[in-house]
Each structure stands twice: as C-alpha cells, then as structure tokens.
Amino acid sequence: MRISCKTQVGTNQSRQQPSRKQTRRRSLLALVAASVLTLGLSGCASTNSHNFAASDANPISFMLDWTPNTNHVGIYVANSKGYYQDSGITVKILPTAQAGAETSVENGVADIGFSKLSNLADFNAKGAHLKLVFNLAQQPIARWCSLASRTDITSPKDFDGKTFVSFGSAEQTAVVKQMIKYAGGKGDFTTVTSGTNTFTTLTSGKGDFAGFYVSWEGVQSDLQGPKLNCFTQSDWGVPGNPDQTGFAVKDSWLKDPQHKENLTKFIQATKRGYDWALAHPDEAADILVSQTPTAHIDPQQARTSMKLITQEGYWTNQPKQTTVPGRLNMQDAQTYLNFQYEAGSYQDSKGKPVKQAPQAHNLWTDEFIR
Known part of the structure; x- marks a missing residue:
C-alpha cells in the first residue's frame, strides 16, 4: 500500500x-x-x-x-x-x-x-x-491484510502485539491503531521495514500484517498467491476516505x-x-x-x-458506470483529515504538531474538471 x-x-x-x-x-x-x-x-x-x-x-x-x-x-x-x-x-x-x-x-x-x-x-x-x-x-481501495494461512488473525483485534510491515508512516500507524481499538484491542504493535516485496516479508515470517491495494496487489494475491485475509478500514472505525x-x-x-x-x-x-x-x-x-x-x-x-x-465502481462509486467524475467528496476528505489531525499525524517543518486540521478546500480545486 x-x-x-x-x-x-x-x-x-x-x-x-x-x-x-x-x-x-x-x-x-x-x-x-x-x-x-x-x-x-x-x-x-x-x-x-x-x-x-x-x-x-x-x-x-x-x-x-x-x-x-x-x-x-x-x-x-x-x-x-x-x-x-x-x-x-x-x-x-x-x-x-x-x-x-x-x-x-x-x-x-x-x-x-x-x-x-x-x-x-x-x-x-x-x-x-x-x-x-x-x-x-x-x-477506499486500501486493505490491511495478513496471510490467509494465519488462522490466529481473524479480525484487526488480532493485530495487537503483532508486527506491522511498514515504513513508519504516521498516517498508517493511526489507521491501524484505530482499527485495532475499534475491534476491541489495545492498539499496540511493533513495526518492521518492508523489503522490495511485502508479500515476501510476510511469507518469510518477518512481519504479520501489512497494507495492500485491493485493485492491484489484491488481484495479484488472488491470481498468483499467497492468499490474503484482509480488512477495510471503513468497516473498523476509520472515518472518511483515506484513498x-x-x-x-x-x-x-x-x-x-x-x-x-x-x-x-x-x-x-x-x-x-x-x-x-x-x-x-x-x-x-x-x-x-x-x-x-x-x-x-x-x-x-x-x-x-x-x-x-x-x-x-472504485473510480465512479457506481458499479459499471463508464464516466469518471474526477471530483473530490469534500465531506469524506475533511472527515479523514480531521481524524489524522486528532491522531497527531501532521507536523510542521520543525516536527511540531500543526495547530489545526488541514482543510480539504485548501488542498483541492475542481477548476480544471469540465
């Protein structure tokens, strides 16, 4: 992911x-x-x-x-x-x-x-x-997955105490913590840096779960393996659209x-x-x-x-629709930005927390979409 x-x-x-x-x-x-x-x-x-x-x-x-x-x-x-x-x-x-x-x-x-x-x-x-x-x-197209062979992981709660294959992103950490807590866990986990292939990192036993994109890596998993057991953050307490x-x-x-x-x-x-x-x-x-x-x-x-x-309908929000709107759902955007702000994910150039949540209307324009 x-x-x-x-x-x-x-x-x-x-x-x-x-x-x-x-x-x-x-x-x-x-x-x-x-x-x-x-x-x-x-x-x-x-x-x-x-x-x-x-x-x-x-x-x-x-x-x-x-x-x-x-x-x-x-x-x-x-x-x-x-x-x-x-x-x-x-x-x-x-x-x-x-x-x-x-x-x-x-x-x-x-x-x-x-x-x-x-x-x-x-x-x-x-x-x-x-x-x-x-x-x-x-x-959302992101999924948080473990290998399907890991029968000890049946919900995000089971990520507690496990090793997350990550690159130390504050955004990812906030999402995973929220999912675990929403599922009834404490939100405690360790991280390990992924190599060039996260599938390999999981199959080697160096990590227990990771982030993937369902429309690409999820397809690869279905076609070529290894099979994954995945969770969508919107089903587990993460608001808005992160993707x-x-x-x-x-x-x-x-x-x-x-x-x-x-x-x-x-x-x-x-x-x-x-x-x-x-x-x-x-x-x-x-x-x-x-x-x-x-x-x-x-x-x-x-x-x-x-x-x-x-x-x-990942690009249209309507299955089998053939016109890409290209626009931003401002409510979903701001809800997610607020969530990340409250989690302390955003810092200024000096490493200090920003004083207010980033505003979607400052980050987006539909001026060029006809």
Missing part, C-alpha cells in the same frame, strides 16, 4: 527506482533554445520515460507514484488514442523518483504528479504548496496562464482516457501492458484489475 514514495510494497514487479540518468542529446543551439522553453521542468528524464506526442509544443511532464498499474491506465489510453495530440499538448511521463512525486512536483522536477490528498496535507503542513486537481478513487488519489500540482506553477491552459487540456484528455478504459476494460488493460514493456505487467493481472475496478 502506498502512502508516499517511500512507503511502497512489492507486487510481481520489483519496486526499485529507475535510473535518473539524462538521455537526451541535442546540438548546442538546440540545447540553448530548449533551456528557454523548459526552464524549471524535469531534470529527471530516464530511459523509462515516455514522450506522448510527436510535437514539443505545450510540454507537460507527469511523474508516477509507483510502477505503472491500472491506476495510471487513463494516461496510457489517452496517449494510445491520440487524445493528447488532438489537444495540442506533449506529455512526458516520468518514472517515480526516490524522493517521491510530491517532492518532485514541489521542486519543479515534474509539472504534475500522481498523489493522494492526505499526502498533500502532510507535505503542505511542512511548508509545501501542493494542490490536488483531479481525483480518481471515489472509495482519494489523483493529480497534484504546485500552486505557483498554476500562476502561469499557459500552464493552466495546458493542465486543462491534459486533465480533459486524460479523463477521456479513463472513461474509455471503463467502457473497454480488457482493451484498456492491453494498452497499459503494451505501452509499459519495461514494467513487465502480467496481462491477466491488468485485465482482472480493470474488471474489478469497473464492477465495484
């Missing part, structure tokens, strides 16, 4: 970060011209990045939060179908950096990054200036009228890609696989994931 770039767990692909080596060669004259056009844009291009249009007009760089998966399928569909080119923009997709998409967007390495609202709350509490401009997930995920930008980047125009075109083209994916889940899964060969995505996992997303 991803909370930030540093809180990844493994799937069937290795989650080691790709090289940040610059590969583009230009003549001296072209380099000078390009520097004028792209000052402040990505310095993180890699051999795994994708240029999503033939023209260099109106460039946008987009950074993933993780290895490519069905959460990103709308971007790849938009490219395959020519939606970006039709909109007059050039999109370069960047592999996730070690620092994370949020830091990369804040520092100008990428224009847009895939993130989640609670991540922005954490970063902005420390002095960042990020805003979510498109929300994909409309209901409001989408596209983040830096406030100051939006001050440029050209950036705002390009962002509007990008979001509309990408939303069109997600809509097409919901209407054609198998074909969209195949596009994701074909456009990301270095990710070595299992085609069956991609297809099964898209089927689950469509049937359960």
Whole structure:
C-alpha cells in the first residue's frame, strides 16, 4: 500500500527506482533554445520515460507514484488514442523518483504528479504548496491484510502485539491503531521495514500484517498467491476516505496562464482516457501492458484489475458506470483529515504538531474538471 514514495510494497514487479540518468542529446543551439522553453521542468528524464506526442509544443511532464498499474491506465489510453495530440499538448511521463512525486512536483522536477490528498496535507503542513486537481478513487481501495494461512488473525483485534510491515508512516500507524481499538484491542504493535516485496516479508515470517491495494496487489494475491485475509478500514472505525488519489500540482506553477491552459487540456484528455478504459476494460488493460514493456505487467493481472475496478465502481462509486467524475467528496476528505489531525499525524517543518486540521478546500480545486 502506498502512502508516499517511500512507503511502497512489492507486487510481481520489483519496486526499485529507475535510473535518473539524462538521455537526451541535442546540438548546442538546440540545447540553448530548449533551456528557454523548459526552464524549471524535469531534470529527471530516464530511459523509462515516455514522450506522448510527436510535437514539443505545450510540454507537460507527469511523474508516477509507483510502477505503472491500472491506476495510471487513463494516461496510457489517452496517449494510445491520440487524445493528447488532438489537444495540442506533449506529455512526458516520468518514472517515480526516490524522493517521491510530491517532492518532485514541489521542486519543479515534474509539472504534475500522481498523489493522494492526505499526502498533500502532510507535505503542505511542512511548508509545501501542493494542490490536488483531479481525483480518481471515489472509495477506499486500501486493505490491511495478513496471510490467509494465519488462522490466529481473524479480525484487526488480532493485530495487537503483532508486527506491522511498514515504513513508519504516521498516517498508517493511526489507521491501524484505530482499527485495532475499534475491534476491541489495545492498539499496540511493533513495526518492521518492508523489503522490495511485502508479500515476501510476510511469507518469510518477518512481519504479520501489512497494507495492500485491493485493485492491484489484491488481484495479484488472488491470481498468483499467497492468499490474503484482509480488512477495510471503513468497516473498523476509520472515518472518511483515506484513498482519494489523483493529480497534484504546485500552486505557483498554476500562476502561469499557459500552464493552466495546458493542465486543462491534459486533465480533459486524460479523463477521456479513463472513461474509455471503463467502457473497454480488457482493451484498456492491453494498452497499459503494451505501452509499459519495461514494467513487465502480467496481462491477466491488468485485465482482472480493470474488471474489478469497473464492477465495484472504485473510480465512479457506481458499479459499471463508464464516466469518471474526477471530483473530490469534500465531506469524506475533511472527515479523514480531521481524524489524522486528532491522531497527531501532521507536523510542521520543525516536527511540531500543526495547530489545526488541514482543510480539504485548501488542498483541492475542481477548476480544471469540465
């Protein structure tokens, strides 16, 4: 389950970060011209990045939060179908950096990054200036799981005294504590750092439970094993929606009228890609696989994931609906932010608790969704 770039767990692909080596060669004259056009844009291009249009007009760089998966399928569909080119923009997709998409967007390495609202709350509490401009997930997709073979774990109460495979995230800790207490436990557990693959950490016996995403790692578990026994936080006392995920930008980047125009075109083209994916889940899964060969995505996992997303309405909140709203449920958002604030999860740049809960309306805008 991803909370930030540093809180990844493994799937069937290795989650080691790709090289940040610059590969583009230009003549001296072209380099000078390009520097004028792209000052402040990505310095993180890699051999795994994708240029999503033939023209260099109106460039946008987009950074993933993780290895490519069905959460990103709308971007790849938009490219395959020519939606970006039709909109007059050039999109370069960047592999996730070690620092994370949020830091990369804040520092100008990428224009847009895939993130989640609670991540922005954490970063902005420390002095960042990020805003979510498109929300994909409309209901929780995180699950808290032990191996199905662990018959001693039948509810979150049984996580008490066990070892949580984590990266020390205050947000994760607050969620797990609440689930345990709601189930009748004390909320006491130890943590261990995950390796490159959380499934392996669990099967090795180094940890007892961990966080996963049902629409990707849950599918992997069903298809390939090991089988998991999972719990959803909303069933165990955690309020709101912790998994409001989408596209983040830096406030100051939006001050440029050209950036705002390009962002509007990008979001509309990408939303069109997600809509097409919901209407054609198998074909969209195949596009994701074909456009990301270095990710070595299992085609069956991609297809099964898209089927689950469509049937359960994770992006729409309505099963089998084929239009992604892209908007944020403000009540769910603020309820969850309040919960995390009360748990003491948010601290400023000096490590001191913030004086009030982050406000969803300061972290979100629907200006670019039509």
